Amino acid sequence: MNFDALPEVALARDLLRRWWSVDLDFAGLGDLPKVKHGACEAARTLATGTCADTLRALATTFAKSRAITTVPCHAGLLVVAAPVVEYTGAVAKLAGIVHASGIPAATSEAELTRIRDLVGSAAAAVDRARPAIIAPTTFVHLYTEIVGDAPAVRDVVKLLGKVVKSEATVLIHGESGTGKELIARAIHYHGPRAKKPFVVQNCSAFNDNLLESALFGHVRGAFTGAVKDQPGLFQTADGGTFFLDEIGDMSAALQVKLLRVLQEGTLMPVGGTKSIKVDVRIIAASHKDLQKMVDKREFRDDLFYRVNVLKITVPPLRDRTSDIPRLAQHFITKHWRTSATGTPPPRLSQGALARLVAHAWPGNIRELENEMERMLVLAGSDTQELVASMVSPRVAGSGGGTDVDRRRPLRDLLAVAESDAIVAALGRHVGDRELVAEELEIGRELLDARIVALGLGAPPGSAS
Ligand SMILES: Nc1ncnc2c1ncn2[C@@H]1O[C@H](COP(=O)(O)OP(=O)(O)O)[C@@H](O)[C@H]1O
Ligand SMILES: [Mg+2]
Secondary structure, three states: OOHHHOHHHHHHHHHHHHHHOOEEEEEEOOOOOOOOOHHHHHHHHHOOOHHHHHHHHHHHHHHHHOOOEEEEOOOOEEEEEEEEEEEEOOEEEEEEEEEEEEEEOOOOHHHHHHHHHHHHHHHHHHHHHOEOOOOOOOOOOOOOOOOOOOHHHHHHHHHHHHHHHOOOOEEEEOOOOOOHHHHHHHHHHOOOOOOOOEEEEEOOOOOHHHHHHHHHEEOOOOOOOOOOOEEOHHHHOOOOEEEEEOHHHOOHHHHHHHHHHHHHOEEOOEOOOOOEEOOOEEEEEEOOOHHHHHHOOOOOHHHHHHHOOEEEEOOOHHHOHHHHHHHHHHHHHHHOOOOOOOOOOOEEEHHHHHHHHHOOOOOHHHHHHHHHHHHHHHHOOOOOEEOHHHOOHHHHOOOOOOHHHHOOOHHHHHHHHHHHHHHHHHHHOOOOHHHHHHHHOOOHHHHHHHHHHOOOOOOOOOOO
16 A cells, blocks of 8 residues: 555655655565665765664564654664554554654754654554454344344344244334345345245335325226226235335325235225235335324324334444444445456555544435445545545535535544544554553443444454
């Protein structure tokens, strides 16, 4: 990955060069650091290799101090360096050093502090650009198309085991884009009706007459233009499952007809005189609270009791942010078009993930899926890393869009700050979580949980 392209690195480099005429560099542990400062270059010719010795000594210092360090070099200049740490599982190892070398020893303490801050911010940016570690789920189940590990998702999946076997009507309640249709499909395709049709109709999509005709069909001559008998979707779904989306938007008249299907298994086509028998399992979904609609007499109570036999509540994504890393990863794989060369899908950087986790996702999982598709398109086919700058401004919250889009709940701001603080502290302490917990004055367990939730590392003890 090209760290020089990171804005924080470019900014730090530019300021260091202009104010102190020193250079910022990133040195891997294996390679010899480039030394560009004139005075330092002269000293190097006198004693070849000593600058590299200084940086090697720094690596040893980091192992103990775990902090931004200032050391004098053999030529009487200063080196300011910050460690870049790689965390894999519970293990952290030094991956490289960001350093400004060749600072005149006479530099004032105030100026040195500013240099340290610049080097530190560059090192933090490099840290954030590193790939996020997304822990594999420990929750194994049959419904692999449903990704997620949050307690609420586990509850839904556990319930599915029972729901699938039964023939009862199911009501799925949840905001738009939370996965209601995905769950309905899972119930159908994992159940005994799997080989029969799965039919979907959104009840708010049409006007009343069109919806009635679409659901129940019509007979020839029922209305102008009805030139022949037309079976409805309930007949198409015969033997299978009917997913009635946004059932709360159904008119009172249609609610009566639907009740009849549920009670007697019969329906009457528009303009018809003979009722037709159908065998359909109904799964209904609504983002509205049907119980409240019943209380306000906007929804028939008898239909409500028929529909609400088994209820599944799908939480909004903002209430299960711990699943965002895994879902983001899932959508990268899902939408990655492998090229002829079979390039693996790009990885998500820690910084990009921190922004995704911080967003409130009013459009829920559908919005996250769209965002990941957008990032993949933006990144192109030869990118290996999806970095923070590729997150759309609306999601990243940095301007753009309407005033409504720019609103940032305190929760989001806190999540960004939290992620930044943890990343910085992990860097300072070379991944030692005990020390990070101590510094941040939080419990070790909470720290581990937040590291996993923010995609900054794996749970302790997990091999990776
Ligand atoms: N838990 C999940 N795991 C994987 N993909 C999901 C999950 N929940 C939703 N999706 C995907 O998000 C998109 C929107 O879900 P959908 O079921 O249409 O939501 P809803 O019916 O509640 O509006 C779909 O592409 C769906 O496959
Ligand atoms: Mg939907």
